[in-house]
Amino acid sequence: MVNRSDVHYFGAGPAPLPTAVLERAAQVLLNYKDKGIGLCEISHRSPDANEILADAKHALSTLLDIPDDYEVLFLQSGGSGEFSATVxxxxxxxxxxxxxxxxxxxxxxxxxxxxxxxxxxxEELKLDYLVSGSWSLKASQEATRLVGAKHVNVALDARKSNGGKFGVIPPEDQWSLTPRASGGGPALVYYCDNETVDGVEFPAFPHALEGDDAPLVCCDMSSNFISRKVDVRKYAVIFGGAQKNIGNTGIAIVILRKSLLPPHSTPASPDLLRALNLPVGPIVLDYPTIAKNNSLYNTLPIFDVWVAGQVMSGLVNAYGAKRIGGQEEVSNDKARLIYDTLDKYSHVYRVVPDKAVRSRMNICFRVHGGDADKEKAFLAGAEKKGLLGLKGHRSVGGIRASNYNAVSMDGAKALVAYLEDYAKSS
Ligand SMILES: Cc1ncc(COP(=O)(O)O)c(C=O)c1O
Known part of the structure; x- marks a missing residue:
């Protein structure tokens, strides 16, 4: 039998979770708070469920310093559902x-x-998309499916500056954002903070999206959620699936500016949208409905929220006053160790994305120029050492080491030791 302690898992999501949380999860699945029933069996409308929800919100708000004029929502939508919900x-x-x-x-x-x-x-309805990788591409395609291509402005397609492949974020003066006309401008500007497949991460919030008349920015943080400080006020919507840094698969978390909710903003009526040939979204993706019902419009998987809450309170306790800044330091240190080793043996390894936009979370590289047999052997050797989940996404191939929060410094060091050994013996 292989034990958890024998392996380090670098999967891109679902991803590793802290062992202590999983141990407690196993207990509460059977018997929650000595009630004789497990957490998956209790009502999502019970006081216990409400407490779990409140605790998870509180932990996230503490970690990211979420201002009072933002709402936190939990949905079953997954990250992909939020591609549609934002639209x-x-x-x-x-x-x-x-x-x-x-x-x-x-x-x-x-x-x-x-x-x-x-x-x-x-003439005026535009949704701007910064396409910096496979997930923002998918989001822009979903927008096109919902509202039609003529309303979707791909303000950046990073592939055009990189020989048809993702891996760079061209300078902002090359983006073609919809102008911010007074009372007009785009309905949203969308980007993905960290591209899981391509290993591309925005180093910082784009300057082009700042200012008094800033557009409504929607950001997919699925794969770098709670891994660094975020100035929440710059965003209209931040969302992410839980299954990378936050918890197990099953929920997505949305951080939403309250001024986008009634009574401050009212969405157009379904009748008007239909009359204009625009889509009417499903009620389970309707932010005002979810917010009004404290994320309990329909059955929320409370167990998943509990896991997310445990993970996040664990970080609150671990990093104290540093909050998410504490995790950011650790994440950066682990990423630096791995990238430094890859760069040190550049005759063996090639990091895929440009240095300026390397992801701290998904470290994508090729071995021996992408030689299929050698990469296979590299992966097999890694598995023998208990280093699992390193295979790159099927659409791009290569190697991907996902450096999420639950990957320990020991895990990063074990990977570095293997990278060293492999390079020296190559
Ligand atoms: C950045 C990013 N966005 C969205 C998604 C899609 O999430 P889901 O599978 O929960 O729909 C993923 C999945 O890996 C992702 O990495």
Whole structure:
């Protein structure tokens, strides 16, 4: 039998979880708080479930210093569901804002309002996407599927600057963002902070998205959530699936600016959206509905929220006043160790993305120029040493070491030792 302590797992998600959390999870699955029933069996509307939800929110808010004017939502959507949710919700807000402005000009003449709305949607509705890797590409494709290509402005396609492959983030002056017209501008600007497949991470929040008239920024942080400090106020929506840094598969977490919720913002009515040939989203992705119901509009997997809460409170306890800054230091140190070793043996290893945008979370590299047999042998040798989950994503191949929070410094060092041994014997 192989024990957990015998291996270090570098899978990209689902990803490792702290052993102590899993041990407690095994207990609460059987018997939660000595009630004789397990956590998957209790009602999501029970006081216990509410407490679990509140604790998870509190831990996340503490870690990331989430301001009071932001809401935390838990959904079953996965990361991909949020590709759609951001579109449904922010397009509905854009449309209602536009309708109110037009109604202010033309008064109660519904026919005229609708006529002008058609024109406004036709000519002005834009959703901006910064495509820096496979996941933001998928998000932009989902937006296109929902609202049509003419409304989706791919303001950046990083492949165009890198011979058709992801791996760079070109300078911001080369992006073609929709202009911020007064009272206009895009319905959202979307980007993925860390591209899990391609190993590309935004080093910092883009300058081009800052300013008093900043657009509504939606950001996918699925694979670098709670791994570094984030200035939440710069974002309209931050989301991520839990299954990398936060917990087990099953929930996504959304951090949402409250001014996008009623009574501050009202989404367009389903009737108006239909009249304009725009999509009406499913109720389970409707942010106002989820927020109004404290994430309990429908059955929330409370066990998954419990795991996420345990992981996050573990970090709160571990790093104290440093909060997520403490984890950031550790994540950076582990990543630096691994990248330094890859660079040291550059005749054997080649890091795929450009140095300026290397991900601290998903370290993508090739062995011997991507020689298939040699990479296979590299992986087999790693497995023998208990270093698992290193195979690159099937769409790009190569090697990927995911350096999530639950990968220990010992794990990073064990990988480094193997990289050294392999390079020296090559
Ligand atoms: C950055 C990123 N976004 C979105 C997703 C999709 O998440 P899900 O599988 O939960 O839909 C993934 C999955 O790996 C991801 O890495």
């Amino acid at each position: 449904y919700n922010l397009v509905a807000i854009w449309v209602e804002k536009k309708r109110a402005a037009i109604a202010g000009e033309v008064g109660d003449n519904q026919e005229e309002v609708l006529k002008r709305m058609h024109k406004a949607v036709d």
